[in-house]
Amino acid sequence: MRRWARRAEPVVDAALVPYRFIGRRLAAAMPKGLYARALIIIITPIVILQSVVAFVFMERHWQTVTQRLSAATVRDIAAIVELIDTYPADPNFTQIIRIAQDRLGLTISVIPNETLPPAAPKPFFSLLDNALSLEIGRQINKPFWIDTVGRSNLVEIRIQLGDKVLRVLARRSQTYASNSEIFIFWMVGTSLVLLTIAIAFLRNQIRPIQQLADAAEDFGMGRETTEFNPRGAREVRRASAAFMEMRHRIERQMEQRTTMLAGVSHDLRTVLTRFRLQLALLKETPDVRAMRRDVDDMQRMLEGYLAFARDDADEPTAATNIGALLAEVADNARRVGHDVSQDFRGDPIVSIRPNDFKRCLSNLVMNACRHGEHIELHGVHTDGWLIIHVDDDGQGIDETEREAVFRPFYRLDEARNLDDSGTGLGLPIARDIARFHGGDVTLSDAPGGGLRATVRIPA
Helix, strand or coil: CHHHHHHHHHHHHHHHHHHHHHHHHHHHHCCCCHHHHHHHHHHHHHHHHHHHHHHHHHHHHHHHHHHHHHHHHHHHHHHHHHHHHHCCCCCCCHHHHHHHHHHHCCEEEEEECCCCCCCCCCCCCCHHHHHHHHHHHHHCCCCEEEECCCCCCEEEEEEEECCEEEEEEEEHHHHCCCHHHHHHHHHHHHHHHHHHHHHHHHHHHHHHHHHHHHHHHHHHCCCCCCCCCCCCCHHHHHHHHHHHHHHHHHHHHHHHHHHHHHHHHHHHHHHHHHHHHHHHHCCCCHHHHHHHHHHHHHHHHHHHHHHHHHCCCCCCCEEEEHHHHHHHHHHHHHHCCCEEEEEEEECCEEEECHHHHHHHHHHHHHHHHCCCCEEEEEEEEECCEEEEEEEECCCCCCHHHCCHHHCCCCCCCCCCCCCCCCCCCHHHHHHHHHHHCCCEEEEEECCCCCEEEEEEEEC
């Protein structure tokens, strides 16, 4: 069995290829939103059920009733034809016309020296036309002409009787199951009402989920979410309450960390200030100058460590002109002697934390300036994303090391990811800021050689 199963496996896989292809196409065509998918789940069964009911009704009830009504009407017309052929003594057929009108509900007339009009085109879909034609041919078997669409409430039938024509006007209800359309109308109408109610209720149930997703996204990007309140079904309220509790715990933790860092910063800066004062009282010697440089290095490293751990979480988001921000970062690099060019395309106004984002770009630009002669800043705002490229013409970084340089304190042989403080935190801080905005920082090869750092955040 296992041997047969192994042999049959390629055949089964080949047979399933079309189904898998169709499945992938359907998955690609299906909407991705929860609201749209829920609508499909509600609407599809109703449409299928109505289609099946309408088909069965049309095939069984409507067609059967129409055929029987048409057969009964044609039987009456056949009886009139026999009366006309049997009793031709009355030249005006007055009694036959009266009997047809009073007893059969048919309006007839006999037109002498008349022929049938030319055949009219048949309607594309008409049970009545087909049923009447079939019954007239079977019961009367004479040349005939019918008009089932010329008048709204009457059906006209003409039959050739030698040199004269029998003209019959019958009510449509005598030959056609007209109440079937009313049934379909009520079925479709009630379904539309039910769908409207279901869509309204579904929208109210989906909206809290969308608000929860928006609140989580805003919180992840550092935006204010004070207007969010738990709503909707019990499960959605539980998820919303869990999110709010998680947000409060994270905010308390960040507040405690900020307080602790402020205390540590104050204590360490006090010690460094004491060192500076003691060095200022000493005579200027090579040893004192070396110690002063060490104190300066300690000050820079302390500021770098605190900045990496603090992440300036209290800064609010604001609408910022990214073009002006890029120009400011480029000007700062030019002041210290670097060759930097910048350009920006798209809407320059983006909601970000401006000081944090400026620091992210400054770290990337200064990192590029240490290893390249010319730096290029390219920014674009399109399709809901803000993308900024920082290109240099240096030696670049091997692909195997491009993720490792984002680890704190990680250093290459060329010290590529050292920031101004010499702590190896420039790239990690830049990536943390970008990820706090909901994006990321990646490294790749620059088009002109060297390294490209790409900042990509939703905007």
